Amino acid sequence: MLTDILIQLLSGVSRGMILFVVASGLTLIFGVLRIANFAHGSFYMMAAFTAYAVTTALGGSDLGFVASLVVAPLVVAAFGLVFEFFLLRRIAKREHLYQLIMTFAATLIISDGIKMIWGGAYRSVGYPPMLSGSLDILGRPFPAYYLLVIILGLVIAAGLSWMIERTRFGRTISAAVVDPEMVGALGINVPRLYTLVFGLGAWLAGVGGALAAPIGSVSLGIDNSIIIESFAVVIIGGSGSIPGALAAALIIGIVQSLGIMVAPRLAIAFIFIALCAVLLLRPQGLLGRRV
Amino acid sequence: MMAGATGPWRLIATFAGLAVLALLPWVIDESNLFLMVDVLIAVLFAMSYNLVLGQTGLLSFGHAAFFGAGAYTVALLQMHLDLPVPVGMVVAPFVAGLLALVIGFFTVRVSGMYFAMLTLAFSQLVFAIVAGWYSFTGGDNGAPVMPPDFLFNTINLYYLTLAVVTAGIVVIRLIVSSPFGAALAAIRENPQRASFVGLNIRLYQLAAFTVSGALTGLAGALRASFHQMAFPSLLFWPQSAEPVLMTLAGGMHTFFGPAVGAAIFTVLNFFVASYTDYPLFIFGVVVLLLVLFLPEGVLGTILGKHRRGWRRQAATKPPEVVAAAPASSPEPAAGSMQTVQRP
Numbered sequence: 001m002l003t004d005i006l007i008q009l010l011s012g013v014s015r016g017m018i019l020f021v022v023a024s025g026l027t028l029i030f031g032v033l034r035i036a037n038f039a040h041g042s043f044y045m046m047a048a049f050t051a052y053a054v055t056t057a058l059g060g061s062d063l064g065f066v067a068s069l070v071v072a073p074l075v076v077a078a079f080g081l082v083f084e085f086f087l088l089r090r091i092a093k094r095e096h097l098y099q100l101i102m103t104f105a106a107t108l109i110i111s112d113g114i115k116m117i118w119g120g121a122y123r124s125v126g127y128p129p130m131l132s133g134s135l136d137i138l139g140r141p142f143p144a145y146y147l148l149v150i151i152l153g154l155v156i157a158a159g160l161s162w163m164i165e166r167t168r169f170g171r172t173i174s175a176a177v178v179d180p181e182m183v184g185a186l187g188i189n190v191p192r193l194y195t196l197v198f199g200l201g202a203w204l205a206g207v208g209g210a211l212a213a214p215i216g217s218v219s220l221g222i223d224n225s226i227i228i229e230s231f232a233v234v235i236i237g238g239s240g241s242i243p244g245a246l247a248a249a250l251i252i253g254i255v256q257s258l259g260i261m262v263a264p265r266l267a268i269a270f271i272f273i274a275l276c277a278v279l280l281l282r283p284q285g286l287l288g289r290r291v
Numbered sequence: 292m293m294a295g296a297t298g299p300w301r302l303i304a305t306f307a308g309l310a311v312l313a314l315l316p317w318v319i320d321e322s323n324l325f326l327m328v329d330v331l332i333a334v335l336f337a338m339s340y341n342l343v344l345g346q347t348g349l350l351s352f353g354h355a356a357f358f359g360a361g362a363y364t365v366a367l368l369q370m371h372l373d374l375p376v377p378v379g380m381v382v383a384p385f386v387a388g389l390l391a392l393v394i395g396f397f398t399v400r401v402s403g404m405y406f407a408m409l410t411l412a413f414s415q416l417v418f419a420i421v422a423g424w425y426s427f428t429g430g431d432n433g434a435p436v437m438p439p440d441f442l443f444n445t446i447n448l449y450y451l452t453l454a455v456v457t458a459g460i461v462v463i464r465l466i467v468s469s470p471f472g473a474a475l476a477a478i479r480e481n482p483q484r485a486s487f488v489g490l491n492i493r494l495y496q497l498a499a500f501t502v503s504g505a506l507t508g509l510a511g512a513l514r515a516s517f518h519q520m521a522f523p524s525l526l527f528w529p530q531s532a533e534p535v536l537m538t539l540a541g542g543m544h545t546f547f548g549p550a551v552g553a554a555i556f557t558v559l560n561f562f563v564a565s566y567t568d569y570p571l572f573i574f575g576v577v578v579l580l581l582v583l584f585l586p587e588g589v590l591g592t593i594l595g596k597h598r599r600g601w602r603r604q605a606a607t608k609p610p611e612v613v614a615a616a617p618a619s620s621p622e623p624a625a626g627s628m629q630t631v632q633r634p
Contacts, residue, residue, distance in 0.1 A: 036404045091582060096404055097350055101539055102582050104532050108575030116569060228415050228528065231408045239405075269423070272416035276397060279409070283400055 003138045008257050010137070014146035016253020017153025018212050022226055023233035024160055024245045025204030031240025032177050032197045035088070035099045039106035041227030043080060043202050047072040047209025048218045049114055052123050055213070065128035068213070073206030080202025084195045092191070107223065115220060123218040149211055156207065160242045173197060177240055225268075232271055236278045238288020247286055312453055316446045324445050328452050330557045332513045333537065335456045337549035338463055339506035340534035345543035346467060347499040348479030349399075352407040352531050353414030356394065357387040357504035359526030361511025363421065366434035366521035371427075376438050380455070380512045387508020388501050390417070395500035399493050414531055422523040433522040436515050452513055459506050460550075466502065467546065475499050507534075540581055542591025551590045 026040045051068035058064030083106060091098045126132075127145045134141035164170035176183045176193055184190040208226075216222075229252060236251065237244030252271050259270035278286065316324055336358060343349040364386040365379030374382075398409045421428050428434055442448050466472050477485040478492050486492050515521040524530065533556070534549070541552025559577065563570045585592055 030404070034404060036408055087579070087583075091586075094586065097344075097535075097539070098582050098586060100350070100352075100404070100407065101535065101578060104536075105575040105578035105582065108571040108578070112569040112572035112575070116572075224528070228412065232412055235405070235408055235412065268419040269416060272412060272419070275412055275416075279397060279400075 003140050005258070005261075007137065007140050007142060008261055009254060010142060010150075011146060012254035012257030013250060014149045014153075014253070015257060016250040017149050018208050018215075019226070019229055019233060019253055020153055020246050020249035021156055021211065022205050022208030023230040023237075023249055024156070024242055025201035025208075026230045027234050027237065027240060027242065027245045028173075028197055028204070029201035030234050032173055033194050034096060035103065035198075036096075036231070037198075037201070038100065038103040038227065039083070039110065040103075040201070040205050040230055041223035041225075042107045042110040043076045043205035044209040044212070044226050045114065045220070045223040046079065046110055047076045047206035048213045048222060049118055049123075050075050050206075051210040051213040052118075052125050052218045055125050060126060060129075062128045062130045065131075065214070068125075069207070069210050072210040072213075073203045076206030076209070077199045077203035080205075081195060081199040083202075084198035088198070089191060089195065092194070107227075111220060111223070120220055125213045125218060127214045145214060149215075152207075152211065156204070157242065157246050164242060169196075229271065232275050234285075236275060236285055238285025241285070241287040244285055244287030309457065316449055321445050324449050326558065326561055328445075328449055328517055329561075330554050331449075331452045331456045332510050332517065333533075333553035333557045334550040335459045335510040335513070336507055337534045337537040337541070337553040338460060338547075339503050339510060341538050341543055341549040342463060342466065342475075342503040342506070343499055344535070344538055345545075345549070346472065346479065347475040347496055349496055349500065350403070350407045350535075351410045351500070351503075352528070352535065353394065353398075353410030353412075354504070354507050354534055355526050355528060355530035356414035356417040357391050357507040358511040358514070358530060359417065359421065359521070359523070360387040360390045360504075361508030361513075362515035362521040362525050363428060363434060363511075364508070365512045365515045366436045367428065369436060370429075370434055376436065376442070376516050379436075380509070380516065383512035384505040384509045387511065388505030390508075391504020392497070392501045395497045395504070399496045399500065411528055411531065414526065415528060418523060418526040418528070421526055428521075428523075431523050433520050436519045436521060438516050438519060442516065448517065452517070455509065455513060459509055463506065464546070471495075471498070536578055538588075540578075540585075540588055542588025542594070544587065545590045545594055548588050548590040552588060555589065 022040070022044050025043075026037060029035055029037045029040070050072040054068040054071050055064040058067060087102060088099060091102060127143070131143075131145040131148055134143050135147060136142075162170075164174060172183065172188055172193060176188075176190060180190050183193075212222075232252060233245050233248040235248075237246075237248035251274060255270045255274055256268075282288075315327060319327070336354075340351070340354050343351050343354075361383035364383040365376055368374040368379045368382060369376065394410065394413045398406055398413065401409060422431050424430065425432075438448075442451065474485070474490055474495055477488070478490060478495055482492055511525065514525065534553075537552035537556050538549040539552065540555055541550065542548030560570070560574075563573050567573060581588075
């Protein structure tokens, strides 16, 4: 029994890691640009389908997996850059409602766009050959692929924290969150900064999508749950906080995994109970600065 | 807001519109009348919604919860208590209003984009419960509604819907032109100033949210009775986007803008869905073009309403005026000072 819980816990952590990778991108976009990017889940879905295409093209080999992990996020990042540069930027000065609606329009277009290219059928990718085995944890099998997800998630968390705290780019971002006009007055091209942040956020959604592709199925509609969960992560973690997003994503992943053991059908509701609890106790989120 | 045409002209136009709507069943055929029922329901949904967006400046992204709550009230009352549809329709706004009160209690603490995300999260919670609780709601099979015999006649159905929707619009009109409505507008225009005048902002926002939710529930009840079914998809988040898009398409700073938007979207949806395999794509492009080129919506542009009101809720800069409260201001409204203005 205890081992069951441990295994469930670990798979919760790996599920949470994918959610973290996706939601960290949204946290950046929301924290810096103040855009509640509805298309974020669609970016994730787009990456999953691209990963499927790349992996299948290379015959489901290890190389195909690695290639998908590189190519899919780049494709999505490129899409994000174009979207921000040609569309979002044009309405940057307006009420945030319009950005919200525009990203919502993008979800519709992407959803049907994917349907045009790949059709509506379910696809599956499968674990890469070298990671198809499982590890032995206290006598129970645990998919090796999940371990890779956990490790990659940690690497990305560390990398993002390093980028934000130690690099010039990261410090400029933090400054732009507080006072974009001042940052602009200091000679930094704020619109370009915003475009880059949006592209980086989209790239992260892409990494999440490519990582998630071998788990479960690749199908239309996978954007729906990930976008809601990502919003929940941003709220629980606190806007703009990467460590907050990590904590929140792990909480959600674990709560969900354990929730499935207790009450399978209401597992989703557990997320929201966590969400409400956080809101009542800390409206600014776990590690948020202020509301 | 909705100053628009003045006095008698406005009245004449309203009655002329009503007369046209009342005569419609004699002019158009049954399938188009069906479409009109859908349009009317969407009109009530969008106009109820604009009570929070256009009137109060709250960007709710969770109104599907109240729409669905109204629909399920009708269905579940019949399923479990054997109560007829008309009873369900009377009860629905109260159930939806109560739900809005509860959700609003948690969500009006924050504003702007945070409010949008929170209302979305809560509506998804309601969706998850409804979709998962098979024994009570029928889960994703939906809950059937068996309307009384007289509603199987399309013309009767149309008149009932027209009556209910008109009543709903009258209520909204009364709210907008009441002192309460004026207070909501004041909060939308400038929350700081409104709180200095002594308005308890959160309380007013909560009240607006609740009333809006209740009327949305009424629209949901009509929808369930019309389609003879309550589905979980009525509570799913893209449904929450509908009134937002309709309001935007018609013009959120005009009284009847959301109604115009609702009509445009419902009719467009009808034709697009029957002529193409990729309706979402077309919708997405239409919405994109709307945002880019017609930000004030169709009616807003025609009437020449510009963004006078509705200051950015999630402005990029925090309000700086907090310290500037005149010491002699009547009723400094201590509690309402900490209106959370930005995420």
